[in-house]
Amino acid sequence: MAEFEPKVVAFVCNWCTYAGADLTGTSRMKYATNVRMIRLPCTGRIDFMLLLQAFGHGADGIIVSGCHPGDCHYSAGNFHARRRWMLFRELLDFAGIDLRRVHFSWVSAAEGAKWAELVNDVVNQVRALGPYDEFPKRLNRQSLEQLCSVEVGR
Amino acid sequence: MPRIGVFICHCGENISGTVDCAEVAKVSAEFPGVVHSVDYKYMCSDPGQNLIKNAIQEKKLTGVVVAACSPRMHEPTFRRACAEGGLNPFLCEMANLREHCSWVHEKLPATTEKAIDLVRIMVEKVKRNRPLFSINVPVTKTALVLGGGIAGIQAALDIANAGHKVIMVERQASIGGHMAQLSETFPTLDCSQCILTPRMVEVAQHPNITLYTYAELEKLDGFIGNFRAVIRKKAKSIDEKLCTGCGVCFQKCPNKKILSEFNTHLGTRTAIYVPFPQAVPNKPVIDREHCMYFQKGKCRICEKFCPTKAIRFDQQDELIEVNVGAVVAATGYEVKDTDFFPEYGYGKYPDIITGLQFERLASASGPTGGVIKRPSDGRIPETIAFIACAGSRDPAKGISYCSKICCMYTAKHAMLYKHKVHQGKAYVFYMDIRAGGKMYEEFVRRTIEEDEVHYVRGRVSRIYDRDGKLVVRGVDTLLNAKPIEIEADMVVLATAMVAQPDAEELAQKMKVSYDENKFLSEAHPKLRPVEMNTAGIFVAGACQAPKDIPETVAQASAAASKVAGLFSKDELSREPVVAVVSRTGPPEFSNCVGCFLCESACPYQAIEHEEIKTRDGKLIKTVAKINQGVCQGCGTCVALCRTKSIDLQGFTNEQIFAELVSL
Amino acid sequence: MKIGFYPGCSLLGSSREYNESLKAIAPAMGLEFAEVPDWNCCGATAAHSLDHQLAFALPARILALAEKAGMEELLVPCSACFSRLAATRYELQKNADLRKEIIDIIEMPYQGTVKVSNALEVLCRAAAANLNGKITKPFAHKVACYYGCYLTRPTELATCKRTEDPQEMDELMKVVGAEPIDWAFKVECCGAGLSVSRTDLVAGLSGKIIKDAVHRGAEAIVVACPMCHTNLDLRRDAIEAQSHERYSIPVLYLSQVIGLALGIDPRTLGLHRHHVPVRFPDAAPNASADSKKPELQLSGKDD
Amino acid sequence: MTASSHPKSTAHDLPSQVKQNTGESVFNCYQCGKCTAGCPLAAEMDYSPNQIVRMLQLGIPELEEEALKTFTIWLCLTCETCSARCPQEVDLAAIMEYLRQESLRRGLVHPKAKDILAFHQAFLDSIRKNGRLHEVGLVAAYKMKTLHLLQDVLVAPKLLFRGKLKLFPHSIAGKKAVQKIFKRTIQEEEKEDHS
Ligand SMILES: Cc1cc2nc3c(=O)[nH]c(=O)nc-3n(C[C@H](O)[C@H](O)[C@H](O)COP(=O)(O)OP(=O)(O)OC[C@H]3O[C@@H](n4cnc5c(N)ncnc54)[C@H](O)[C@@H]3O)c2cc1C
Ligand SMILES: Cc1cc2nc3c(=O)[nH]c(=O)nc-3n(C[C@H](O)[C@H](O)[C@H](O)COP(=O)(O)OP(=O)(O)OC[C@H]3O[C@@H](n4cnc5c(N)ncnc54)[C@H](O)[C@@H]3O)c2cc1C
Ligand code: SF4
Ligand code: SF4
Ligand code: SF4
Ligand code: SF4
Ligand code: SF4
Ligand code: SF4
Ligand code: SF4
């Protein structure tokens, strides 16, 4: 059997991590193909319900990454993200999501190598954890929809 | 029904080298809603862009996905192409197949699979894009210039001469900054005050410039084109309208022993004073901390003698609110003091002075009338040692950068000394000579060759006193690292140029960024050297990094031309990536429950209160409203709002969710 | 206050008077010393010049012994020993691998709980708390406080704050009535460990120190380290031979100065053990300059 | 080299060894010379302190060996003046110390340094024997080693006279423990060096 290939979703801010990942590209550094990036203006934009939704739609691991503290393009967005993240960790825990599947990190526009490393680390770790399939146990699709109050479906 | 067009770029070999572009195009064509899917060698080329324009018209596209390089590179290109093709530019999205895929992965099936996924994600997003329209905001054509050194003066004059209003704020009693303190300037040795003072006067007399001295910025908010600044005008304790600048008051003031800041503590001034004779404005202020009346309740001699009765002991600080469209930060630098150097005696030897103090000694208008005298006993030094890189290039002391100007001014100082004291001996201890500028190297060579200043390559380890001399213990690394001891009468430290002590505070007030050394940060070190990260705020002079006068003036003029460019339009248009609060029909009108959590989270104070009223004016509810001129589109409020009443245009909940679902 | 005490080898031999004077002033300073049982030599410069592990193992054994004896703080009067002990504690704290290695070598448990203090630190603290009103014979002389290397370097272990121009000993001297002079050689090296093997060099370095002190009118040099004392006092003949100058300025341990100010008998303080006799000019410092007996010479005439 | 007292090094050039054992990078030095300017003994040295670092910066094996053969490293007093004032925060005193140990291990000790080395060795011998230093024994042993029989003769009687020197050594109960420490550190290495 082929080895399990996890799917990792990365929520990244436009100014630091997205640019950092661009730099990884311009520097031609290699990393695992398993990651799919969602570009947002700022980590402050991340409604953490989005993470639940990602898990609900087949993600095995998640990366949230933005500017370093103090470097936020919007001066304080990432600070809010960090504060909310603390609260949200507990919710994730409650929802039965292994916190090892969710990585919060700072990657600046100058840290191309760090991005490659981060992706590889997370992919390896999630690969070791195996596929994520417990989700429906605690939260069904309906309650998720309520939580996120957005229509589900294509 | 959506009709989406997909365009896959090869970027020569850059993408097609690892991604099977034809396959991506083929699979993409099958996505629901996609009606057109092609691949092409160079999408950004003219023919590539034409492919898009034609397809929009022929296939009646409602959305476009260009799968190519990073949107940070070519998003504007393709949005423009769409607009030219007749499609709202915000109905175009890019999938990043190059930086995020082909360049970072090997040529494997998984790479092409990822490319397909990336296209699918963007197709799902673009289906939910709405046409957006650029936001227009009006521009207030007045500039605020902070700091009245040569940088501020140059910027203010250039902007004012371009026909715009300028408000200049200087915190000292006079404009002029450090340049007013200098003796002669390298590399031409022209007299600093002679070239500066005419410009200071021009500032004072220019009809477009309003000058506030003894004033500071209290508060700044707003956004490009529409800032609101509050200026604190400190109480000068005189009525400027009545004062004629006759100078009787400071001749009579009994408190004469206050160390003069302008003369770098080498001279004295009175409690009511003008910093220097050519000050602009040439009207005194009372330094309340030293005035006997303010401290002890007795004196008022100045008041008694003032012929115009201009003294106002009861004057209060004044807060002035102004509207401006742009800000130029030109607040300059400071130099490190001699007590920064433990190994050179922690500032306890009066004859170890800073370069700036030397400028005052060498200045014809200085405390010694231009005669180089030791502060301790007034003797003319027969041997003088200059120490370069004093505090700069010294990570152990927390300053790793090169101060850039001190090699030059040290050469200048040594030369001026030799011109004034012909039989004197001058030593310069240095590590490298950095003289990269027009005629700079030639200037340094002249110091060495013609004026026979002795340059010793090596850092000084220690200075101590012995019989009224200063023993300078250095080394000559060019002479087999031989320890060298010079007995000098005076030592001049080329101390580091550092940021203003309150630079951090000022930056936070303006919401602009600064570097680890507290110098203000430009938006890009090469390509946007005078803009700051916050739109509408510009930077000039030594507050951004150590620099000499030619560079300062060049940057100030550049900042001024940026301001003039901004002021050349009546309105600004900006990207419509902003937050909006939903409005619904009655009876709710909006899901917003008025909790204003969003208000406290917004880093730009963009959220205001809106009252929803019935036709006859009865208040129904108060909801949040986004000021679209101020909103920068960070989305923090969106993530925070529990009732999901706010959305961010361009990154709506629906769009992001669709991206996730498509995975 | 009860405090651990590590005399080190020199306080038993060539610097007995340092030991004696410390013990003599202890009661008045409110100090009670408990000697580390069965202590060994710290290894000094020799150990760390020749072997990395030995340089840590010898001091570590001392610290382990102190720990075992339940000591919280250890007074190490010799600055050189202090430096070795403090450096060992610092390195073993920083480097867990090294700590393991050393524990393995000394075969004793080691936690690193004992604070290592030098005499200057402890005496300053004790003086502030206990000396009030006890100064019966103020030491009314101009003194040059000599700190040397180990109280000011390396920076991370330095006892003194302004390491290039420290003030702590000067302040302490003011408390006992002395007038510390401002001079330039407070922290210059005296030559330290080369005393025996390269006396010529030590004489040169120490000579400069003495010259500056004398030149600026000091009547005594005050030290806190047996090595400094040896080089400035015992090596005086070599210094004089090399510089062709005569210096009668005595060199006192800071504990001796405190003792004199407390009115303790000079003999109890071991003043008679110095090579350069401790004598001060009465009134006129300009007594005959070419007396035959150097011991009788008065200071302050060497310029 | 034997690595018993230091972590095993993988790279064999001297700068890497220095880095591994002291944490100091010779490449941080920008050759300003401040260390030399402040060094009390710079004038007596065959190479100045900054030149010692320079010899390690160039990647030339002959120069690295040359550094280990200098008299400088043995003259260094470990006064730390250089380290305390270095603008680039190079701990030169630590590098000197490592070079001394390495010079001894490789048998490259400068001939003029043999007195200094002899003194250090006599010093350690004295501790090894008694657990504590016996000053008379030390000076006697040093004189035997160096044949500087007359040096210090003038000083010693005075010391004896003033009650400062003890003719017989102090000995401690833990003498064995101290000897074991010697056995497990410096002697072990010497053995390895000779095998
Ligand atoms: C010893 C020495 C010699 C020099 N010699 C030469 C030379 O020969 N040739 C040469 O080209 N360059 C020379 N320079 C460099 C020159 O001084 C600078 O390049 C120049 O002064 C920089 O001008 P500036 O306007 O940026 O800063 P500054 O001259 O420092 O002016 C800044 C002004 O802003 C004001 N300010 C600060 N903070 C605030 C605030 N928060 N609000 C309001 N106002 C504020 C200050 O009071 C000051 O008036 C020398 C520098 C030194 C130290
Ligand atoms: C080897 C090297 C490496 C460098 N590396 C860096 C670096 O890493 N970072 C950095 O910041 N800088 C670097 N530079 C400096 C940088 O190249 C210059 O600062 C910069 O290119 C100057 O731009 P310019 O427009 O003034 O001149 P140029 O780039 O020379 O452009 C002048 C243009 O004018 C045209 N032209 C000339 N005469 C006429 C005429 N009579 N009529 C019409 N057109 C004319 C020329 O064809 C040319 O296109 C480097 C320079 C060199 C030599
Ligand atoms: S659009 Fe981007 S990816 Fe395509 S050719 Fe141009 S630069 Fe290359
Ligand atoms: S005396 Fe009066 S008018 Fe003259 S300068 Fe002073 S305040 Fe102004
Ligand atoms: S009142 Fe103050 S300013 Fe006026 S003369 Fe007296 S001291 Fe000077
Ligand atoms: S400009 Fe010259 S003196 Fe100033 S910091 Fe740079 S190298 Fe040193
Ligand atoms: S957070 Fe949401 S509900 Fe609360 S005020 Fe803002 S928009 Fe309204
Ligand atoms: S998107 Fe950001 S800037 Fe705009 S209103 Fe919301 S929080 Fe403020
Ligand atoms: S002081 Fe430091 S940087 Fe300067 S030469 Fe010495 S080791 Fe190198």
Ligand code: SF4
């Ligand atoms: S530690 Fe050695 S090299 Fe450094 S200053 Fe002292 S004697 Fe010189």
